[in-house]
Amino acid sequence: MEDRTTLGGLDPELIDQLATRRQALRGIGRWGAGLALASVPLALAATAKDAFGQTLPQQIVDVLNFALVLEELEAEFYTLGVNANGLIPAADRAIFTTLRDHEVAHRNFLRNALGGAAVAKPTFDFTGGNGNNNGPFNPFGNYAQFLVLSQGFEDLGVRAYKGQAGNLISNDTVLTAALTIHSVEARHASEVRRLRGEKAGQKEQAPYKGWITQAQVDAAAQALAPIYGAGNPAATFPSEANTTQAGLNLVGIEGLTAAMASEAFDEPLDRQTVLNIAGPFIAG
Amino acid sequence: MSERNEAEGGILDGLRRPTGRRGFLKIGGAAAAVLAITACDDVFGGDDDDDDDGGGSGNVILDFSTDVGVLNYAYALEQLEAAFYTAVVGSATFAATFSADEQRVLRDLRDHEVAHREFFERAIPAVGGTLIANLTPDFSSVTLSNRQQVLQTARTFEDLGVGAYNGAAKYLQDATLLTLAGKIVSVEARHAAAIRDLLSPKTGQFAPAAFDPALEPSQVLVQAVSFIEESITVRNAS
Numbered sequence: 054m055e056d057r058t059t060l061g062g063l064d065p066e067l068i069d070q071l072a073t074r075r076q077a078l079r080g081i082g083r084w085g086a087g088l089a090l091a092s093v094p095l096a097l098a099a100t101a102k103d104a105f106g107q108t109l110p111q112q113i114v115d116v117l118n119f120a121l122v123l124e125e126l127e128a129e130f131y132t133l134g135v136n137a138n139g140l141i142p143a144a145d146r147a148i149f150t151t152l153r154d155h156e157v158a159h160r161n162f163l164r165n166a167l168g169g170a171a172v173a174k175p176t177f178d179f180t181g182g183n184g185n186n187n188g189p190f191n192p193f194g195n196y197a198q199f200l201v202l203s204q205g206f207e208d209l210g211v212r213a214y215k216g217q218a219g220n221l222i223s224n225d226t227v228l229t230a231a232l233t234i235h236s237v238e239a240r241h242a243s244e245v246r247r248l249r250g251e252k253a254g255q256k257e258q259a260p261y262k263g264w265i266t267q268a269q270v271d272a273a274a275q276a277l278a279p280i281y282g283a284g285n286p287a288a289t290f291p292s293e294a295n296t297t298q299a300g301l302n303l304v305g306i307e308g309l310t311a312a313m314a315s316e317a318f319d320e321p322l323d324r325q326t327v328l329n330i331a332g333p334f335i336a337g
Numbered sequence: 338m339s340e341r342n343e344a345e346g347g348i349l350d351g352l353r354r355p356t357g358r359r360g361f362l363k364i365g366g367a368a369a370a371v372l373a374i375t376a377c378d379d380v381f382g383g384d385d386d387d388d389d390d391g392g393g394s395g396n397v398i399l400d401f402s403t404d405v406g407v408l409n410y411a412y413a414l415e416q417l418e419a420a421f422y423t424a425v426v427g428s429a430t431f432a433a434t435f436s437a438d439e440q441r442v443l444r445d446l447r448d449h450e451v452a453h454r455e456f457f458e459r460a461i462p463a464v465g466g467t468l469i470a471n472l473t474p475d476f477s478s479v480t481l482s483n484r485q486q487v488l489q490t491a492r493t494f495e496d497l498g499v500g501a502y503n504g505a506a507k508y509l510q511d512a513t514l515l516t517l518a519g520k521i522v523s524v525e526a527r528h529a530a531a532i533r534d535l536l537s538p539k540t541g542q543f544a545p546a547a548f549d550p551a552l553e554p555s556q557v558l559v560q561a562v563s564f565i566e567e568s569i570t571v572r573n574a575s
Contacts, residue, residue, distance in 0.1 A: 147539060148543075230548070237526070237546070241530075244543040264524055298520070307452075316449060317524055318452075319523040
């Protein structure tokens with residue numbers, strides 16, 4: 054498949070709408086420092102209504118803001134990581150500049166789409182210390198820990214988007230856009246998981262496969278275990294060890310093992326469980 | 338195409354329709370979560386046509402105005418992928434062509450696509466639909482002993498699968514089925530990233546764009562057609 058531009062694959066109409074918004078944003082810079090910042094959200098809000106031809110329903114706004122927070126988190130995480138001197142080995146840099154660029158693009162898209170309804174960027178604490186910057190992680194001083202959090206954020210992001218897809222069913226444009234982000238997060242997760250496997254000398258082996266084997270987490274990443282667990286309610290948001298789809302237990306069919314059956318399907322996660330897991334990294 | 342096991346008694350009773358147009362799709366297996374599908378012709382119902390010309394290659398018609406049409410579309414793609422990886426892994430040259438690490442990846446991909454195929458094979462009847470025919474794959478254009486050709490074909494199929502699911506989602510009317518499709522598409526994306534990484538390690542090629550494609554069925558079928566003997570037509574979609 055040929056390389057695509059950042060916006061490749063998006064509905065052309067949506068791209069036009071976003072282009073209009075970006076022009077509006079560029080115009081703001083020329084107004085200088087005297088521009089009252091309060092007027093900016095109003096301008097964006099007007100564009101938001103124009104862009105989708107209607108005001109987005111609150112449920113959809115909520116989903117997009119939920120996604121926006123996660124994308125802000127990832128964008129900042131990778132930006133800081135790429136900029137941390139000596140953190141990422143030269144051989145791996147192309148991977149993480151790619152992740153950074155994608156998350157920034159996702160963040161920009163969501164912020165633009167929401168316009169005046171977008172929440173402010175939270176302050177993040179990547180030590181996992183609830184804003185006290187004294188948490189257990191040192192991702193920008195320790196590459197192994199950076200990789201652990203990267204895997205966690207990506208796998209969490211996949212589950213988070215998947216858990217919200219049903220809430221977007223009333224808007225084809227937003228649903229499709231969210232899915233085109235969701236699948237890219239899954240690509241990210243696959244890449245980082247496999248990279249960690251390479252570092253551990255266990256290429257393409259559980260628990261370091263690009264896909265999730267029975268909610269397994271390696272010893273160094275035990276803090277990530279909740280990401281692979283059940284949500285609430287568990288029947289709707291099962292753990293990644295789940296092997297039953299729509300009431301059908303796949304184990305034993307055509308020789309499928311529990312490991313294979315669990316790997317073949319990713320599971321959604323409910324919003325609150327996602328926020329509970331991400332909470333320590335969000336200061337406010 | 339491997340033989341399909343008949344379902345064990347009991348386990349699938351909840352999925353199989355007893356009679357008529359009613360069906361049950363269980364979510365999580367809890368009795369309280371059983372979704373009863375009644376009068377489902379407008380959503381799940383309607384059978385996709387299998388017109389067999391009698392000449393050995395049939396014409397498959399998928400109606401996207403029903404969720405069954407979309408599910409059969411997914412089933413077709415999973416049949417193709419499962420057949421491809423089964424052929425790759427089953428080839429006499431498999432171990433000589435791929436490293437041990439790569440063999441693990443390709444075996445996993447086969448297992449996952451088989452799981453997807455088998456799931457749809459049971460789920461579609463369970464929601465009141467008729468399965469499309471077993472498709473006849475054509476991989477004559479791929480030399481299975483050529484690592485590059487196999488991986489590039491795998492990349493095509495996986496990227497295509499991602500684009501197909503992303504593009505088909507808007508046609509699904511039932512939120513449960515949408516979530517089920519969502520559970521599969523992210524795995525296809527994981528696959529795609531892994532294959533692309535085998536082809537271009539330590540690059541950004543695992544994810545060529547910040548937004549994946551969302552392809553209309555016509556765009557997908559244009560790429561898939563050379564690998565399937567039957568012709569596939571989609572109605573009520575772009």
